[in-house]
Amino acid sequence: FFCILLLITHWLANLWALTLVLIEEDEGVPRWIDEFDAREKNFVTKTKDSAVKLYITCLYFTSYTITSVGYGDISPKNIVETVVCTIVLVISGISWAVVLGQVCGTIANLSKDEQEFRSSMDELNHMMSDRVLPAKMRRRLRSFFLSNKLAQRRARHMRVVDSLSPGLRGEVVMEMSRVWIEKVSLLSSLLHEAEASSHGAYFHGFIVDVTVGLQTSFHAQSEVFGSMQALYILSRGLVSNKCGIHSAGSVWGVGFVLSDTKL
Template sequence: MTSVGYGDFGPRNILERVVCTVIVMVSGLLWAYVLGQVCAIVADINAESQGFKQKMHHLNQMMHTQSIPQELQRRVRSFFLHNRNQALFVTQQQLLENMSPQLQAEVCTALTLPWLEKVTFFGQFMRLIQTLETRGVHTMRYRACIADISRQLLPVAFAQQESFDNVQELFILSKGLVALNSRVEGGGAVWGEDFVLSDTSLIRPVAGYALTYIEVLMLTRERFMDVIERRKLTCPQLSMIVRRYCVRVAVPWAAGAQGLEVFAGLVK
């Protein structure tokens, strides 16, 4: 039954035919399983996967050597396992550096547009670009500004049950669930939009608590203002939109005799 035709023994009754059929089916399934496992192993052999396995190996060695409690070891391993895909964002940023300026602008817009549009003043700026394009105006310099902002976004991850706050930092939630001042938010949530205010006393504090492992895109005020300063001649519209947003946000906080003095220091 297992040779290639020399001295085969064929089934001669019903029982033998049933046994042969079962053997052929089982052997076929086992062969398919083995072949599938081999293909999966070969497909997983790449530099990124090997680097992650080495990182986990060193992590386990470190925790075992330092006698870290088992519960903390479990949380650390869970963080690294969830955080594995975040390396893709870093790889994307490195690839963008090797592109031409126009391709950088187009690719950055395509990658980050769904996230940036959730921010109030970024959404207004994108709508302005779309309006200008409908009028036939060349908008590549505006999209280059979006590309600059995209490259300033920092991927940050927080472990489950981790608390954090924001001081002149914008957060866009890309993965997970977070509690913001006891309000549960999912993917796409934005907080810290008032990070553009120079007076920290006017910033509304937001206390964050990670209900699950979360990934966020963070933009600091310093990085954002560097982009505005660098693009103030080629793209002054963004600075104007941000300034109007600052005034609108600060009005309830800056009421009274000192209001004008506060407005003067909103955006440096």
């Protein structure tokens, strides 16, 4: 975007310098460059006699014009310069607006997850206000959303995975889930068998089906949950059950295959 903006500034600078060619000095018509003659009486090389100084001056004019600064030390002095200056202003305004819009859009997309989270929080606040929920429940709801910010982002990642082809989805899910697969004795042994056996495709397919079938769920503090026929993987927080206290990365319910009659 900035390269395009610099290129447009360069073109406009050349266009502004063209006004000195359209109206020559001997015509007796005032020109914008005449003001520099008074300032440069004691200069050996004046702006109008140096291509480099003239280009820098024109670039300076178009730069502050395109950025809407407008110092006003250079201005049109005749009808030709007025027409050219109008063209420069129109092109500058459109170019600056387009570039700013693109930059703002790019910056906004860099934090898309944060934008979605803030949008969810705004909707939550509107809902609590419309439904006139008590203050204690409002605090619990806000705490729930804030503590599950990372989990919600991972849930969005899974929606991206679901859009992949079956084969590619299986490979991605296997790599994403390899850490906890190693913690489940049954799946770990099947994984090693799949990598070593000639019939590994069947074991690999079973593991992929299990990992793809996982569902993300969020629970508030002190909430009671759980099922006998389920495999649980804790990504964040603490959970206590009859087996003890589980922290992030813990896996329990490894006997889900034997408990589930469907399997």
